Structure formats: structure tokens, C-alpha cells
Amino acid sequence: MKIIRTKADLRALTESWRRAGETIGVVPTMGALHAGHLSLVERACAENDRVIVTLFVNPKQFNNPEDLAKYPRTEDSDAEKLTPYGADILYVPDGAQMYPEGFATTVSVTGVSEGLCGGARPGHFDGVATVVTKLFLQTDADRAYFGEKDYQQLQVVTRLALDLDLKTRIVGCPTVREDDGLAMSSRNLRLDDSARATAPVIGRVLDRAAASMSAGQPAEETLARAREDLARAGMGEVDYLELRGDPDLKLMTHADRPARLFLAAWLDGVRLIDNVAVAPYASQ
Known part of the structure; x- marks a missing residue:
């Protein structure tokens, strides 16, 4: 090379x-x-x-x-x-x-x-x-x-x-993740040991919220619960936690078509981002 x-x-x-x-x-x-x-x-x-x-x-x-x-x-x-x-x-x-x-x-x-x-x-x-x-x-x-x-x-x-x-x-x-689910990022190098142990909560919270919305739960209440889970785990300020259409990235209130859940949050002075796909729920 x-x-x-x-x-x-x-x-x-x-x-x-x-x-x-x-x-x-x-x-x-x-x-x-x-x-x-x-x-x-x-x-x-x-x-x-x-x-x-x-x-x-x-x-x-x-x-x-x-x-x-x-x-x-x-x-x-x-x-x-x-x-x-x-x-x-x-x-x-x-x-x-x-x-x-x-x-x-x-x-x-x-x-x-x-x-x-x-x-x-x-x-x-x-x-x-x-x-x-x-x-x-x-x-x-x-x-x-x-x-x-x-x-x-x-x-x-x-x-x-x-x-x-x-x-x-x-x-x-596709996003490549560490064994504990944290999305790989160059910024992860800046996390100290304590913050690095906390960071995988991001993926877990996103996965739970995505599953909830795929089951038909409205985005507003699901995302409020997700923010509480992040705060309890020790995450810092959340810049955004939103459900958006895929691929147009327009804001959504329900996962009634292909969507993604997006997060940006601070931890140990480092801004971390992640996203997961949200499958559309089958309305009755």
C-alpha cells in the first residue's frame, strides 16, 4: 500500500x-x-x-x-x-x-x-x-x-x-458493534473506563424502544421512557432521540412505515451517536 x-x-x-x-x-x-x-x-x-x-x-x-x-x-x-x-x-x-x-x-x-x-x-x-x-x-x-x-x-x-x-x-x-453492543466509533477512544462501561446502554435502550414502536406504541411515550432509562444509567445530555422515516428522515409519531430511531447523547464529554432500524407495525 x-x-x-x-x-x-x-x-x-x-x-x-x-x-x-x-x-x-x-x-x-x-x-x-x-x-x-x-x-x-x-x-x-x-x-x-x-x-x-x-x-x-x-x-x-x-x-x-x-x-x-x-x-x-x-x-x-x-x-x-x-x-x-x-x-x-x-x-x-x-x-x-x-x-x-x-x-x-x-x-x-x-x-x-x-x-x-x-x-x-x-x-x-x-x-x-x-x-x-x-x-x-x-x-x-x-x-x-x-x-x-x-x-x-x-x-x-x-x-x-x-x-x-x-x-x-x-x-x-451495516454498523459494526463491539461485543457489548456499543457502535464502533473513533470517539470511543476518548471514553474513560467508567464511561466506556456505561456507553453500551445506548444500544440496549434503542433496541427496546424500537421493539416497542414496532409493536404499535406511539413514539412520544416510548421515547420519554427511553430518555428516563438513559438518565438512570448515567448518560449525560441527550441532543436528540427521534423516530424518523427511512430514507427521507422526516419526523414520525408512529412506526407505520420503515423508520429509524436516532440518538445523540453526551458521556464523559464525548458526543456519541447511534441509530437502529424500526420495522413498521402491522395495524389492525
């Missing part, structure tokens, strides 16, 4: 692959790789002739400078973790490569970007949409792989690729 740091070097390689008739997959990341990321790389390698993993901590998607400063940066260990998987390139551009002097363009997706993390983190999805568009163009990818843990992000990226007629096809992949 080669480590590439400039657009020019990346393009020289992708153009040679294109001349050879090879397909290209990309796995965009911000590093601090875990088994969830590696599952995306594994699938990309199975479905494409060539695979690029990108590593760029994108400042435009952070609305909190402190959060940006604390984000783990682990390039050496990330490269080591990727070695067994067969990726061809780890693309590690710096800020000047991604946003050169005078950069003045923003990609903004409405609708699916509104509310949830879009409401709690103003400008976040503009930053995501802008950097992802650039990465698709820089890598010339046929397919791009994203985890369902960041489900709103997946829908934003899917929408922008469709609306902008990008050739890159978006592939959503």
Missing part, C-alpha cells in the same frame, strides 16, 4: 488504472481506524480492482474548535491496520491540498441534512458534502463506502451524488 499526499500523485495513479480498465473504490475516513472502518475496506476490496482509503480530518465539518483539536490523529497505526486488507493507496492530503488559498465553494444538501446532527451541529453537513464531493472527484471512484452508524451522513452523501450526477455509487454498510 502506497501513502499518497498530493492530488497530482493520486491522479497519476488513478489515470493509469483507468487506462488498464480497472474499477476504483474509495473509503473516506478521518482516521483513528477501527473494525467498522476496516469492514468497509474489506468490502471495497472485494468489489473493486483498486481501493483508496482517504484520511483527512476535515475542519469544515467541525463547528466546535475544541472537538476538532481533540479528534484522534493516528496515521501510523492506521496505515499498519490497513496493511492486511489489500488497499492500494492511503491518501493523506493536508489542508492546502483540500482547501487551497482562495477556496470559496460550499456544497449544501437540504432536506435530509436538516435536524438530528444537522440541527445540533450547524454547518456540519455542508462540510461533509463539500469534502466528500472533492474526494469523489480526486479519487475518480466508481463506488464509495459509508457505514450506517452515521445514517444521516449516508443519506446526505447519497442525495448529493444523485443530484450532482456524480458517477460514484454510494454503498451503505
Whole structure:
């Protein structure tokens, strides 16, 4: 696996692959790789002739400078973790490569970007949409792989690729969880031992609430009970806990069509997100 740091070097390689008739997959990341990321790389390698993993901590998607400063940066260990998987390139551009002097363009997706993390983190999805568009163009990818843990992000990226007629096809992949049910995330590295022991309650509470709504219980009372369960377990402030349609992400009061239950909550100064599918109940 080669480590590439400039657009020019990346393009020289992708153009040679294109001349050879090879397909290209990309796995965009911000590093601090875990088994969830590696599952995306594994699938990309199975479905494409060539695979690029990108590593760029994108400042435009952070609305909190402190959060940006604390984000783990682990390039050496990330490269080591990727070695067994067969990726061809780890693309590690710096800020000047991604946003050169005078950069003045923003990609903004409405609708699916509104509310949830879009409401709690103003400008976040503009930053995501802008950097992802650039990465698709820089890598010339046929397919791009994203985890369902960041489900709103997946829908934003899917929408922008469709609306902008990008050739890159978006592939959503299931959330990968720890043995205790906690959704894998780079942010989990920032939890101390006590918080890490508490965090799996998120998955348990979401699963119970999803089952309740699939049985026909209204969202309002189910989510109120879920908030109480989270507080009793020691979770901090809840940014949101909502039932939304899948894939339009519109607010719902009953699970009368395919839906997802979304949560963002704080623990030990770390913002954790998760979501689970909610099967529609069969009305009488």
C-alpha cells in the first residue's frame, strides 16, 4: 500500500488504472481506524480492482474548535491496520491540498441534512458534502463506502451524488458493534473506563424502544421512557432521540412505515451517536 499526499500523485495513479480498465473504490475516513472502518475496506476490496482509503480530518465539518483539536490523529497505526486488507493507496492530503488559498465553494444538501446532527451541529453537513464531493472527484471512484452508524451522513452523501450526477455509487454498510453492543466509533477512544462501561446502554435502550414502536406504541411515550432509562444509567445530555422515516428522515409519531430511531447523547464529554432500524407495525 502506497501513502499518497498530493492530488497530482493520486491522479497519476488513478489515470493509469483507468487506462488498464480497472474499477476504483474509495473509503473516506478521518482516521483513528477501527473494525467498522476496516469492514468497509474489506468490502471495497472485494468489489473493486483498486481501493483508496482517504484520511483527512476535515475542519469544515467541525463547528466546535475544541472537538476538532481533540479528534484522534493516528496515521501510523492506521496505515499498519490497513496493511492486511489489500488497499492500494492511503491518501493523506493536508489542508492546502483540500482547501487551497482562495477556496470559496460550499456544497449544501437540504432536506435530509436538516435536524438530528444537522440541527445540533450547524454547518456540519455542508462540510461533509463539500469534502466528500472533492474526494469523489480526486479519487475518480466508481463506488464509495459509508457505514450506517452515521445514517444521516449516508443519506446526505447519497442525495448529493444523485443530484450532482456524480458517477460514484454510494454503498451503505451495516454498523459494526463491539461485543457489548456499543457502535464502533473513533470517539470511543476518548471514553474513560467508567464511561466506556456505561456507553453500551445506548444500544440496549434503542433496541427496546424500537421493539416497542414496532409493536404499535406511539413514539412520544416510548421515547420519554427511553430518555428516563438513559438518565438512570448515567448518560449525560441527550441532543436528540427521534423516530424518523427511512430514507427521507422526516419526523414520525408512529412506526407505520420503515423508520429509524436516532440518538445523540453526551458521556464523559464525548458526543456519541447511534441509530437502529424500526420495522413498521402491522395495524389492525
